[in-house]
Amino acid sequence: KAGVTQTPRYLIKTRGQQVTLSCSPISGHRSVSWYQQTPGQGLQFLFEYFSETQRNKGNFPGRFSGRQFSNSRSEMNVSTLELGDSALYLCASSLGFQRSSTDTQYFGPGTRLTVL
Amino acid sequence: SQQGEEDPQALSIQEGENATMNCSYKTSINNLQWYRQNSGRGLVHLILIRSNEREKHSGRLRVTLDTSKKSSSLLITASRAADTASYFCATDRRGGSNYKLTFGKGTLLTVNP
Numbered sequence: 001k002a003g004v005t006q007t008p009r010y011l012i013k014t015r016g017q018q019v020t021l022s023c024s025p026i027s028g029h030r031s032v033s034w035y036q037q038t039p040g041q042g043l044q045f046l047f048e049y050f051s052e053t054q055r056n057k058g059n060f061p062g063r064f065s066g067r068q069f070s071n072s073r074s075e076m077n078v079s080t081l082e083l084g085d086s087a088l089y090l091c092a093s094s095l096g097f098q099r100s101s102t103d104t105q106y107f108g109p110g111t112r113l114t115v116l
Numbered sequence: 117s118q119q120g121e122e123d124p125q126a127l128s129i130q131e132g133e134n135a136t137m138n139c140s141y142k143t144s145i146n147n148l149q150w151y152r153q154n155s156g157r158g159l160v161h162l163i164l165i166r167s168n169e170r171e172k173h174s175g176r177l178r179v180t181l182d183t184s185k186k187s188s189s190l191l192i193t194a195s196r197a198a199d200t201a202s203y204f205c206a207t208d209r210r211g212g213s214n215y216k217l218t219f220g221k222g223t224l225l226t227v228n229p
Contacts, residue, residue: 004158033216043204043219056216090158105217107151107158 002027004093004108012114018079021111023091025072031055031096032074033105034066037088046089049074050096078113086115122205122223130228135192137223139205140185146208148181149217150190153202162190162203197229 005024013019025032033056034046045058049068066076072093078085092105123138139148147166151159165172165181165188172179178191192199202224206217 035217035219042221043206045216045218048216058216088156092159104149104161104164106161109158110156112156 004091004106006089006091006108006111008111009109010112010114012116013081014116015081015083017081018077019081019113021076021078021089021091021113023074023076023093023108025074025091025093026106029093029095029106030072031094031103031105032068032072033092033094034074034076035090035092036060037090037110038084038086043090046076081115083115086113088112122203122220124223125221126224126226128226128228129195131195131197133195135195135199135225135227137190137203137225139188139190139220141188141205141207141218141220142186143209145183148179148188149206150177150179150188151204151206151219153204153222155201159204192225195225195227197227199225200227201225 007022023032031050033048035043037043046060047054047066048056052068063079068074088110090107090110092107094103094105121140129135145167147164149164150162152162153159163174163177163179165179176193181188202222204219204222206219208217
């Protein structure tokens with residue numbers, strides 16, 4: 001099976017712009033989670049989507065939003081970019097059925113966003 | 117705030133030696149997982165240990181969990197240069213969602229050939 005793919009891999013934007021990142025999960029996986037990784041804050045949970053619905057949300061401002069399509073692919077959008085949004089954005093996919101508390105998340109390679 | 121905190125922040129050893137990393141967390145959990153990340157890349161899942169388990173093995177990896185102390189350790193035996201990476205523990209809060217992982221800041225392991 002192909003792994004989790006993320007596009008683009010690298011992105012440079014300027015303050016005030018908006019950006020959309022894409023994540024394609026492993027075939028058959030219905031849950032997609034997004035994480036932000038920075039040197040200062042480490043890995044922080046943004047949100048999780050399952051069957052096109054946001055199921056869990058982290059503590060990020062409303063400028064960060066996401067969605068999931070019927071084929072489980074997910075996009076994340078950040079509006080009005082700030083310098084502090086520079087980070088590695090990682091998505092992870094899993095089967096998504098909560099009855100299994102040991103459902104493993106598989107991570108993509110990430111999108112490196114630089115805000116100038 | 118971070119749920120898990122790894123210790124040490126950085127560890128440098130020689131090839132063939134064992135590496136031990138520790139993780140402490142604050143609230144009750146369902147599971148604790150360990151991930152590896154090579155420089156600036158995605159995370160690779162290593163092992164999951166449930167809250168009712170005390171020890172788990174996978175190849176050269178051994179994980180222990182002490183829920184009374186809210187701590188876990190990851191032991192890598194007979195380390196190799198290819199084990200050089202950052203290692204993170206991740207927890208999912210009991211009663212919460214297992215899709216909302218909370219990560220520590222990681223231990224940077226360097227294995228010198």
